[in-house]
Amino acid sequence: MPRSSLSLVPSPAPASAPRAQELSGLGDVFRRYAPYVGAITLRILGQRDEVDDLVQDVFVEAATGLDQLREPEAIRGWLACVAVRLCTRRLRLHKFRRWATLEQQPNYDQLEAPGASPEQRLLLVQIYRALDAAPANARVAWVLRMVDGEALETIATRCRCSLATVKRRIATAQLLVEGALAT
Amino acid sequence: MNARGTQIADAGRHLQVHWGPEQLMLLESSLVAKVARQARQRRLAQLSTLVVVAVLGASTWLLYRGAAPAASKPNLASASGAVAPRNPTAFRLRDGSKLEVSENADWLERTPAADPSPHVDIEVLRGRLRLSVVPHQPGEFRIHVGEVLVEVIGTVLTVERQAHEVSVAVEHGRVRVSRGTEAPTFLQAGERRTFVGHAARPALARDLKHVASAPEAASVPPAARPAPTSLREPSWQALARDGEYAAAYGKLHLDSVADVPGDLLLAADVARLSGHPAQAVKPLQRVAREHSADPRAALAAFTLGRVYLEELGNPRDAATAFRLTRSLQPGGPMVESALAREVESLARAGETQKAQALAQEYLSRFPNGSKRKLVQRHADAP
Numbered sequence: 001m002p003r004s005s006l007s008l009v010p011s012p013a014p015a016s017a018p019r020a021q022e023l024s025g026l027g028d029v030f031r032r033y034a035p036y037v038g039a040i041t042l043r044i045l046g047q048r049d050e051v052d053d054l055v056q057d058v059f060v061e062a063a064t065g066l067d068q069l070r071e072p073e074a075i076r077g078w079l080a081c082v083a084v085r086l087c088t089r090r091l092r093l094h095k096f097r098r099w100a101t102l103e104q105q106p107n108y109d110q111l112e113a114p115g116a117s118p119e120q121r122l123l124l125v126q127i128y129r130a131l132d133a134a135p136a137n138a139r140v141a142w143v144l145r146m147v148d149g150e151a152l153e154t155i156a157t158r159c160r161c162s163l164a165t166v167k168r169r170i171a172t173a174q175l176l177v178e179g180a181l182a183t
Numbered sequence: 184m185n186a187r188g189t190q191i192a193d194a195g196r197h198l199q200v201h202w203g204p205e206q207l208m209l210l211e212s213s214l215v216a217k218v219a220r221q222a223r224q225r226r227l228a229q230l231s232t233l234v235v236v237a238v239l240g241a242s243t244w245l246l247y248r249g250a251a252p253a254a255s256k257p258n259l260a261s262a263s264g265a266v267a268p269r270n271p272t273a274f275r276l277r278d279g280s281k282l283e284v285s286e287n288a289d290w291l292e293r294t295p296a297a298d299p300s301p302h303v304d305i306e307v308l309r310g311r312l313r314l315s316v317v318p319h320q321p322g323e324f325r326i327h328v329g330e331v332l333v334e335v336i337g338t339v340l341t342v343e344r345q346a347h348e349v350s351v352a353v354e355h356g357r358v359r360v361s362r363g364t365e366a367p368t369f370l371q372a373g374e375r376r377t378f379v380g381h382a383a384r385p386a387l388a389r390d391l392k393h394v395a396s397a398p399e400a401a402s403v404p405p406a407a408r409p410a411p412t413s414l415r416e417p418s419w420q421a422l423a424r425d426g427e428y429a430a431a432y433g434k435l436h437l438d439s440v441a442d443v444p445g446d447l448l449l450a451a452d453v454a455r456l457s458g459h460p461a462q463a464v465k466p467l468q469r470v471a472r473e474h475s476a477d478p479r480a481a482l483a484a485f486t487l488g489r490v491y492l493e494e495l496g497n498p499r500d501a502a503t504a505f506r507l508t509r510s511l512q513p514g515g516p517m518v519e520s521a522l523a524r525e526v527e528s529l530a531r532a533g534e535t536q537k538a539q540a541l542a543q544e545y546l547s548r549f550p551n552g553s554k555r556k557l558v559q560r561h562a563d564a565p
Contacts, residue, residue, distance in 0.1 A: 026214070026218065027211055027215070030210075030211050031207065031211065034202070034211075035200060035202065035206060035211065038200035038202070039198070039199055039200055041196050041198070041200075041357070042200050043195060046198075047201070048553055049553060050551070051200055052210060056210065056213065056214050056217060057199075059214050059218075060214065060217050060218055060221060061220075063218045093217065110551050111198070112198065112199070112200065112201075112310065112551075113194070113197035113198050113199075114197065114199070115197050116194060116197035116199070119193075120190075120194035120197065120338060122244050123191065123193070124194050124197075124198070125189060127191065133473065145187065146191050146192065146195070146457050147191065147195035147198065148195070149192060175532070181187070
């Protein structure tokens, strides 16, 4: 799918990159980037319940590696990478728990999408139900591309895989979503 | 598919997380606690690994020594009354105690070799020493590390002197540690204490001159390593802001904390995050009750509830604190969390009916609330 065919969602992250002296500690980084990490997490998981917990986990991991970042401008991308990794792990865990009948199918009826019309809400519910059947990696790549509007190269960086793998994963999830929307 | 892609992107734009300032503050406070907890766990894991390695090493050494008693004994030098050579590994003092000295460590025994008294005075100039001290009467075996004085009866301990801190760790037995005019403390096996910002005792320079008459002393002139004489010690607030909660707690006198919400909340954080949750109660209560007009009063009440519920196992008082949170900010963003926590507290306190009624209130006020699953359980409870 060509990138120009999509109306991409603007990133909620700040427009200008922070300077080193602006981010003196974890608290500053958290206050600045928590909404951005929260948005990524919510869009990948589709459920609000776990967002707070997962966002904290992202920043706990960030706390151990923050000092090693040479470029303060890289914080945003790095946090996104951590968020993607933790979300993928969480999706796999849920999938395993559902397989082991320890957990029920998630209910997307209460999607946190204030301002969405009933039709948009229905569309999102159908999409997330379809994505539940997709492999976690494919779901993440698809959401980053179609919902978050990221470039393929950025997705490859976030998911730490090749461009070809990203395309393959998006195609896998796309088939499932198209199937669900066609019925 | 182009149109469909646009539809998806438009719909996805509405998927946003909305946190109010207080919620963000709560998340941040909880994050800081989580990071501190993980750091503690990491240190504990490192310590455990160290202990396991030490035990394995000691076992191996004992086995090896048992197999070849004469050849494998360490070369222990007698060091009485002299500055230690540069890179020794082990020494035996005249009373039979053993010293293991790290590389680049300097020390001296201040008691002259001819002194018939049982007193032993060791001065650590820099670096780390591990001492296996044979049994002594109280006050007979003393270790001076800058301003810090360690009195040993019979034990195994490690002392380390760095540029701005002195640490004492006890492996076996018990030692008495004091610094200047501070009240002495006792360290038991497995305990460790670090003194930050120590200064050299003025008397030490005189003593060093006296000892320097020994031939070996020329290689380590005392004047070459002057210890800092006046180090400004950081305040508990500065330590707390640097995340050094344990050190900050050591300097914190809760009764003398200024009666301003900022300091009281910081003091509560120091107490909580250094593992003294009970000490956090008083400052939090003061903010919540005596500074109820302050916008942080509700946060203090909420934190108080969490301390009672999660750390002190007191759900009844936790419920009261969460109720106070709601009354302090009736329409505030913390109401939902406080209400859910109050339900949980009441349920844990055995107040099932009250918990059930409050759970119904939560579900009717916040049908899409983030804690609805948890609260629903209490609402459905038989």
